[in-house]
Amino acid sequence: MLFVVNTMSDLLIRGGRVIDPANGVDKAADVWIENGRIAAIGKHKAKADTVIDAKGQIVAPGFIDMHVHLREPGQEWKEDIESGSRAAAASGVTSMCCMPNTEPRLDHAGVVRQIIERAENVGLCRLHPIAAVSKNLEGKQLTEMRELSRAGAVAFSDDGRPIWNAGIMRRALEYASSFGFLIVQHAEELELTKGGVINEGWISTQLGVDGMPVEGEDSMVARDIMLTRLTDGRYHVAHISSGRSVELVRQAKAEGLNVSAEAAPHHFALTEEEVLNFNADAKMNPPLRTEENRLAILEGLRDGTIEIIATDHAPHHEDDKRCGLECAAFGIVGLETMLPVSLELVRNNICSMSDLIAKMTCNPARLLGLEAGTLSVGAPADVSIFDPDATWTLDRKKLFSKSKNTPWHGREMTGRVTHTIMDGRLVYANGNIVA
Amino acid sequence: MRPLQHVLGIAEISREQIEYLLQLGQPFVDLSRRPVKKAPTLRGKTVINLFFENSTRTRTSFELAGKRLSADVINISASTSATKKGESLLDTGHTLAAMQPDVLVIRDSRAGACHFLADFLENTAVVNAGDGAHEHPTQILTDLLTLKQAWGDIEGRTITIVGDIAHSRVARSHLLAAAKMGYKVRLVAPKTLLPVRIERFGCKVFNDFDAAIPGSDALYMLRVQSERLQSACFFPSIREYHEAYGLNMQRLDAAGNHTVVLHPGPMNRGVEIASDVADGARSRILDQVENGVAVRMAVLTALCGGQAEPKKRARKKEQAMAAQKAQRKLL
Numbered sequence: 001m002l003f004v005v006n007t008m009s010d011l012l013i014r015g016g017r018v019i020d021p022a023n024g025v026d027k028a029a030d031v032w033i034e035n036g037r038i039a040a041i042g043k044h045k046a047k048a049d050t051v052i053d054a055k056g057q058i059v060a061p062g063f064i065d066m067h068v069h070l071r072e073p074g075q076e077w078k079e080d081i082e083s084g085s086r087a088a089a090a091s092g093v094t095s096m097c098c099m100p101n102t103e104p105r106l107d108h109a110g111v112v113r114q115i116i117e118r119a120e121n122v123g124l125c126r127l128h129p130i131a132a133v134s135k136n137l138e139g140k141q142l143t144e145m146r147e148l149s150r151a152g153a154v155a156f157s158d159d160g161r162p163i164w165n166a167g168i169m170r171r172a173l174e175y176a177s178s179f180g181f182l183i184v185q186h187a188e189e190l191e192l193t194k195g196g197v198i199n200e201g202w203i204s205t206q207l208g209v210d211g212m213p214v215e216g217e218d219s220m221v222a223r224d225i226m227l228t229r230l231t232d233g234r235y236h237v238a239h240i241s242s243g244r245s246v247e248l249v250r251q252a253k254a255e256g257l258n259v260s261a262e263a264a265p266h267h268f269a270l271t272e273e274e275v276l277n278f279n280a281d282a283k284m285n286p287p288l289r290t291e292e293n294r295l296a297i298l299e300g301l302r303d304g305t306i307e308i309i310a311t312d313h314a315p316h317h318e319d320d321k322r323c324g325l326e327c328a329a330f331g332i333v334g335l336e337t338m339l340p341v342s343l344e345l346v347r348n349n350i351c352s353m354s355d356l357i358a359k360m361t362c363n364p365a366r367l368l369g370l371e372a373g374t375l376s377v378g379a380p381a382d383v384s385i386f387d388p389d390a391t392w393t394l395d396r397k398k399l400f401s402k403s404k405n406t407p408w409h410g411r412e413m414t415g416r417v418t419h420t421i422m423d424g425r426l427v428y429a430n431g432n433i434v435a
Numbered sequence: 436m437r438p439l440q441h442v443l444g445i446a447e448i449s450r451e452q453i454e455y456l457l458q459l460g461q462p463f464v465d466l467s468r469r470p471v472k473k474a475p476t477l478r479g480k481t482v483i484n485l486f487f488e489n490s491t492r493t494r495t496s497f498e499l500a501g502k503r504l505s506a507d508v509i510n511i512s513a514s515t516s517a518t519k520k521g522e523s524l525l526d527t528g529h530t531l532a533a534m535q536p537d538v539l540v541i542r543d544s545r546a547g548a549c550h551f552l553a554d555f556l557e558n559t560a561v562v563n564a565g566d567g568a569h570e571h572p573t574q575i576l577t578d579l580l581t582l583k584q585a586w587g588d589i590e591g592r593t594i595t596i597v598g599d600i601a602h603s604r605v606a607r608s609h610l611l612a613a614a615k616m617g618y619k620v621r622l623v624a625p626k627t628l629l630p631v632r633i634e635r636f637g638c639k640v641f642n643d644f645d646a647a648i649p650g651s652d653a654l655y656m657l658r659v660q661s662e663r664l665q666s667a668c669f670f671p672s673i674r675e676y677h678e679a680y681g682l683n684m685q686r687l688d689a690a691g692n693h694t695v696v697l698h699p700g701p702m703n704r705g706v707e708i709a710s711d712v713a714d715g716a717r718s719r720i721l722d723q724v725e726n727g728v729a730v731r732m733a734v735l736t737a738l739c740g741g742q743a744e745p746k747k748r749a750r751k752k753e754q755a756m757a758a759q760k761a762q763r764k765l766l
């Protein structure tokens with residue numbers, strides 16, 4: 001009896017505009033995929049097992065979302081690795097980094113290994129966990145970072161909360177950078193944001209709810225940059241939301257410090273006005289800010305201060321959202337709106353298409369040391385194909401994510417992923433998960 | 436005038452509606468002074484007072500208002516309410532709405548709680564009896580009726596609100612009402628008790644009480660929850676607070692002779708207000724309490740008494756029109 005050992009078939013993406021920022025490529029070409037790797041880019045006449053017609057579409061490396069909350073283990077009714085992977089595949093995302101605030105926390109190698117294995121079994125999206133900086137996210141004792149790294153963790157964060165103690169932060173930066181590890185900070189001075197529901201400003205004053213001032217973020221980013229200078233550490237600001245923090249990162253980079261930042265689409269597309277009618281689906285932490293801050297983030301994206309777009313995908317069950325603005329949980333789902341909302345940057349001439357794609361592919365790959373984010377010959381074949389001009393209306397009920405907490409429900413979107421290829425396999429095509 | 440569907444906040448009602456409610460309220464003051472304090476207006480109607488936050492005076496005021504209009508009034512307070520057992524605000528709202536009340540009066544410590552419920556309840560009018568630090572519309576109607584009685588006309592007058600503006604729904608609702616009714620608001624507090632950008636409401640903001648007094652037609656003293664505020668470092672001591680922001684006779688004398696004193700109650704004597712001022716001739720604090728019942732009677736009447744019939748008719752008319760439209764489409 002003959003066994004078919006080669007389950008990998010070859011795949012041809014024909015006639016698209018191939019944009020691969022890592023290699024400075026932006027041209028009409030075919031992409032040839034063989035054995036899970038990029039085999040060639042150019043004109044191809046040979047026939048393949050699968051052919052995707054990409055005429056009028058953009059063919060890019062698979063996107064990387066370095067900030068998602070997948071809720072597994074512990075809160076699987078909100079999201080799990082399977083539903084999160086489906087949402088990712090439908091969004092052109094082929095690699096994602098999940099945050100450690102699960103139950104149990106990602107503070108032991110066993111849990112990290114377990115969720116990576118889960119994601120591999122689901123087989124729709126690569127999972128690169130960001131493990132906890134401190135045991136049980138308590139901010140008291142460091143986790144075994146080397147062991148966690150060996151298990152597959154690609155960076156360290158206590159996200160969900162900040163590493164607030166300056167002494168612990170110093171040690172974390174020192175210890176982590178001894179081995180080249182990156183610290184990702186949710187920058188929030190808790191004593192300044194205590195009780196806060198939304199951005200502190202004119203809207204919080206009108207609604208009569210406690211606010212979270214941008215200074216809560218700024219003061220911690222400023223402190224952390226000083227500690228990065230002191231320790232020669234590697235520091236990354238998660239979901240930057242304040243214009244002054246963007247300026248602090250800009251200065252730190254100019255000084256040559258190892259500092260980077262990511263912005264979430266909601267922070268550069270929306271403002272605090274969204275919550276004026278007590279809309280809990282526009283409540284997240286850090287909160288939506290003023291137009292002034294939004295513009296400063298756009299400028300940061302334009303000049304490269306912010307080199308990464310990440311969604312802070314934070315699924316919550318309806319029960320945790322439909323209880324009034326003040327009680328509602330913080331967070332919105334972000335994966336499935338990542339591309340169309342981010343394409344606004346190109347339409348508004350903030351970035352070129354290639355720059356935008358870089359912020360969702362090779363830039364995070366470089367920061368995290370992932371073998372992903374390019375279409376180099378020989379690279380793992382993770383590809384995202386999208387129509388930048390397709391218009392559609394977002395219906396929360398049609399989201400692949402288990403949770404439906406999005407502020408964009410009912411709004412017109414421009415730009416849509418049509419195909420996602422992960423590890424050489426077509427995993428998503430025209431509205432459906434394949435496999 | 437657009438019929439009232441809910442009374443969620445001053446933000447949602449027009450000047451016309453406010454004037455209508457004040458006009459409707461005045462005769463109820465007289466009714467309440469009669470030996471038999473009962474009108475049949477709301478016979479057969481049900482009013483539920485749902486109080487997630489303790490407030491004996493507001494609840495009593497709504498209860499009396501409903502009873503004097505012959506409505507069936509039920510009080511549910513936080514101690515007996517199911518939310519203590521973890522039932523959600525929405526479930527409580529749905530459960531009570533299923534009992535078909537005509538009006539649901541809600542007091543909740545969360546801003547927007549009644550707006551949230553009103554979105555989900557179809558046949559029940561919702562009245563906001565105070566939602567967190569957001570709005571307290573019936574208190575403002577109470578104050579306006581009281582000031583109308585004192586001055587005749589409110590337009591162009593200056594009300595100076597003193598104290599914990601940051602946590603005050605009364606201050607916010609007055610700022611919204613001032614813009615609609617044409618009176619001026621001055622706010623007085625240390626910066627710790629002033630929310631950011633509050634001046635965007637179009638009011639004048641003072642840190643120095645004495646500087647704000649000349650030209651004030653009313654001095655409106657807010658209740659200061661001294662222990663809570665002191666421990667959270669909003670001010671150092673009651674002694675210092677009273678000295679800087681308390682209303683005493685000397686300060687009242689610095690205002691004009693016509694200047695009246697208001698307080699939403701309950702008062703902390705010796706903290707925000709001295710006893711001789713609270714009990715003095717220029718205090719309108721007890722008038723506020725009396726008028727509070729009257730304006731709440733006006734609100735209940737407008738929501739399910741006098742206005743009910745035209746509202747229903749309007750709805751029927753709408754339905755008829757929709758049916759006509761549908762028919763036209765078929766043709």
Ligand SMILES: [Zn+2]
Nearest residue numbers: 159160186238
């Ligand atoms: Zn975070």
